[in-house]
Amino acid sequence: MLRIPCPWCGERDEAEFRYRGDATLARPGADAGLAAFTAYTYERANPRGWHLEWWLHAGGCRRLLKVERHTLSHEIRWVGTPAESPAAAAGGRPA
Amino acid sequence: MAPHPDHTAGRAAGGRYSAWRLFLEGLRRHSGWTRAWAGATPRPRYRVVIVGGGGHGLATAYYLATTYGISDVAVVEKGPLGLGNVGRNTTIIRSNYFHPANIRFYEFSLKLWEGLEQALNFNAMVSQRGTLNLFHSEAQRDLFTRRANLMRLEGVDAVPVDRAGVKALVPLVELDNGRYPVLGGFLQPRGGTVRHDAVAWGYARGASAAGVDIIEHCEVTGIRREHGRVTGVETTHGAIGADLVCLAVAGHSSELGAMAELRLPIESHVLQAWVSEAVKPVIDVVMTYGAGHFYVSQSDKGGLVFGGGIDGYNSYGQRGTLPMAEEVTAAAMTLMPGLARLKVLRQWGGVMDMTMDGSPIISKTPVEGLVLNGGWCYGGFKAIPAGGMTTAHLIATGEPHPVAAHLALGRFAAGRTVDERGIGPQPYAH
Numbered sequence: 001m002l003r004i005p006c007p008w009c010g011e012r013d014e015a016e017f018r019y020r021g022d023a024t025l026a027r028p029g030a031d032a033g034l035a036a037f038t039a040y041t042y043e044r045a046n047p048r049g050w051h052l053e054w055w056l057h058a059g060g061c062r063r064l065l066k067v068e069r070h071t072l073s074h075e076i077r078w079v080g081t082p083a084e085s086p087a088a089a090a091g092g093r094p095a
Numbered sequence: 096m097a098p099h100p101d102h103t104a105g106r107a108a109g110g111r112y113s114a115w116r117l118f119l120e121g122l123r124r125h126s127g128w129t130r131a132w133a134g135a136t137p138r139p140r141y142r143v144v145i146v147g148g149g150g151h152g153l154a155t156a157y158y159l160a161t162t163y164g165i166s167d168v169a170v171v172e173k174g175p176l177g178l179g180n181v182g183r184n185t186t187i188i189r190s191n192y193f194h195p196a197n198i199r200f201y202e203f204s205l206k207l208w209e210g211l212e213q214a215l216n217f218n219a220m221v222s223q224r225g226t227l228n229l230f231h232s233e234a235q236r237d238l239f240t241r242r243a244n245l246m247r248l249e250g251v252d253a254v255p256v257d258r259a260g261v262k263a264l265v266p267l268v269e270l271d272n273g274r275y276p277v278l279g280g281f282l283q284p285r286g287g288t289v290r291h292d293a294v295a296w297g298y299a300r301g302a303s304a305a306g307v308d309i310i311e312h313c314e315v316t317g318i319r320r321e322h323g324r325v326t327g328v329e330t331t332h333g334a335i336g337a338d339l340v341c342l343a344v345a346g347h348s349s350e351l352g353a354m355a356e357l358r359l360p361i362e363s364h365v366l367q368a369w370v371s372e373a374v375k376p377v378i379d380v381v382m383t384y385g386a387g388h389f390y391v392s393q394s395d396k397g398g399l400v401f402g403g404g405i406d407g408y409n410s411y412g413q414r415g416t417l418p419m420a421e422e423v424t425a426a427a428m429t430l431m432p433g434l435a436r437l438k439v440l441r442q443w444g445g446v447m448d449m450t451m452d453g454s455p456i457i458s459k460t461p462v463e464g465l466v467l468n469g470g471w472c473y474g475g476f477k478a479i480p481a482g483g484m485t486t487a488h489l490i491a492t493g494e495p496h497p498v499a500a501h502l503a504l505g506r507f508a509a510g511r512t513v514d515e516r517g518i519g520p521q522p523y524a525h
Contacts, residue, residue, distance in 0.1 A: 001417050014416070019407050034508065038508040042451045042507040042508075042520055043360055044360065044361065046349035046361055046362050046409065048363070071363070071410050072412055073412070
């Protein structure tokens with residue numbers, strides 16, 4: 001059982017949340033072309049390690065949050081609002 | 096370890112298995128049995144290197160050597176054979192799919208299962224006990240009827256079963272369970288189960304006898320390329336050259352793909368399964384609940400083997416978490432309250448390659464000489480013979496096998512996804 005610290009509601013069980021996938025994807029511009037949209041829609045890094053991902057607090061505040069979680073140990077090391085991002089995203093914190 | 100164990104001696108000594116031989120061995124205290132496949136150390140170069148000694152990798156090697164005449168093949172496996180997903184599934188075979196191209200592919204597989212033990216000379220305990228899918232609403236009845244009709248149009252067996260028929264097949268089912276009453280089901284009589292370990296061992300033995308090198312405890316750490324073309328693999332036992340490299344590492348395809356700078360349409364998710372204590376025979380078909388995550392069969396040892404859906408978030412951990420365990424057991428209690436006092440003996444998880452449309456990938460890749468067999472989602476076991484045959488066909492001829500042409504990687508960019516359940520590019524929801 002994951003315990004996810006929601007920025008608005010505090011720490012709750014994973015059963016209250018719905019997973020919404022990779023949060024590192026950026027939607028390409030409207031004229032970016034087919035290859036860019038194919039990559040955005042279908043291709044994933046799928047790392048065996050730290051993963052930045054969306055979770056929806058469906059059984060709580062119903063807001064989206066960003067979670068940085070390890071896909072092997074399931075450890076959560078950062079949670080933020082959609083506008084925020086972990087320092088690692090910019091600074092390259094060691095995995 | 097000696098640099099070159101005598102492969103041929105090991106192969107010749109294996110011999111055919113038969114009742115007569117069992118009798119003779121009984122007379123001499125079973126002293127004449129030898130190992131089923133030869134140990135091998137890697138040679139510097141092969142025509143084909145297959146990464147992954149699971150069901151699909153071993154089957155691909157077997158059919159390459161026996162059907163397509165290419166035995167200059169090595170299978171490299173990071174651990175011992177059969178401890179990955181081929182030994183972590185719930186052993187079900189069936190071809191009751193919805194998409195006609197998928198029905199044809201999985202039916203091709205089911206037909207290969209039916210002749211597998213004779214072809215391999217190995218008892219894989221193929222048991223065509225039938226797979227029964229239950230429905231619980233009129234809309235679901237219509238959907239399943241359509242699916243059964245699509246199967247029959249492809250010449251595949253599908254039989255409608257009414258409420259009384261369900262009760263007769265599985266007396267433990269509580270038809271009027273108060274929550275999701277059972278309205279009926281449809282049965283594929285030729286579906287069933289197979290002993291999964293024996294599949295890995297049987298294919299390994301067959302491939303080894305046909306001249307394939309099976310190299311265990313040899314992890315691939317890199318994929319060698321020159322001018323955009325594959326030239327071999329780096330392993331913990333040194334570099335191995337190859338004209339063609341095939342990845343058959345479902346669960347970890349993204350990691351191996353990344354070694355060749357590929358970004359694949361795959362997320363890795365964990366799927367759990369459970370086995371109960373052994374009881375006398377109580378269910379002699381494979382049955383799936385239609386109103387939640389639960390399916391069950393009974394092993395020959397008597398344990399109920401059951402499972403459900405994926406946990407639902409990216410994971411490489413070969414273990415599940417409790418919310419899905421609760422959901423699956425709650426569904427089991429709704430459908431079969433008589434199981435309430437059974438104890439669960441074991442629980443485990445396997446890592447699934449979940450693709451963006453829920454269908455597998457058998458394909459060339461943008462890297463020349465690199466072939467991918469992966470993306471099996473939670474349905475790879477039943478597809479092992481067909482996956483092996485069609486991947487071998489692709490490797491040997493350079494062209495996709497007719498029943499697997501729809502599984503090429505290019506389908507995503509082309510908008511021809513094979514989305515069995517109509518969910519869209521959200522692997523965690525498939």
